Amino acid sequence: MKSFKQRSACPISSSLDVLGDKWTLLILRDILFKGKSTYGEFLQSAEKMATNILADRLVNLEAHGMLTKVVAPGKKSKFTYHLTEKGIATLPILVELVLWGAQHFSTDIDVGLLEEFRTGKGVAIEKYKRLARETLA
Amino acid sequence: MKSFKQRSACPISSSLDVLGDKWTLLILRDILFKGKSTYGEFLQSAEKMATNILADRLVNLEAHGMLTKVVAPGKKSKFTYHLTEKGIATLPILVELVLWGAQHFSTDIDVGLLEEFRTGKGVAIEKYKRLARETLA
DNA sequence: AATTTTCTCTTGCATTTTGCAAGAAACAAA
């Protein structure tokens, strides 16, 4: 159990203390945009996250109250991970990362989704938030 | 000279390949929100970045076309760093990090600025973009 | 009942990155 330490009182710095690495936000992406919820599903992503890193990040996210680990119904050895409101609230950050990334790199993002984000950002965000809350139930 | 490698064609992943660490976005914050532009100024931030890390990140950001290094007028040994449009375009990401951080951590953000971001995000972003372009001249 | 498969991690170890402290290099100022 390592204690969390903010480097400063700056909100950006504090956010990065939790989200500032190459993997954490990809887990949130998998949950929010790809409907994933299990350890095995996270491992299958194109970026090939190492198993120990994934386990570490899941513990971290849970420790920060961003997701909850739930035993799958009828299967004691399978778990599903669901976002809390704090986790869902990272959606606008992810959307801006999508827009910046799609603008400045060669990516394979769906043009329809991109257009949805560009023209109706607020509506799109609300839609995905609703989706995340539904999967929780 | 290390070559840049995208882990996947996902725009979020690609963004994180460049921005996904604990320091890069703090440099952009210092330029965009605090009007900083020199190595010495970046070093003075509350988070106390190590000198070698700062030097490395500045090289990286320049390599990615996000900022330019300019010799200060009349001083050959002093440089100023200015953002390109690609760098300025990270502003919405930073604003979302501010909002999320201010919402979920104890921070010392100015309440006026926070309100400005909450109620008139688009306008505020344009204002800071304009500011960044002005300092460039 | 025994075996195999599924699923979630854990462990050991090499590599890479970070953090820290000291100092070097280039120029400016006194």
Place this chain on the structure above:
DNA sequence: TTTGTTTCTTGCAAAATGCAAGAGAAAATT
């Protein structure tokens, strides 16, 4: 000529990451 400013560089210890193998618990299959 000396002192100061400014931007890094270097060496080394510590921490994080990446990789491969496998452990452990439950579920499914034979």
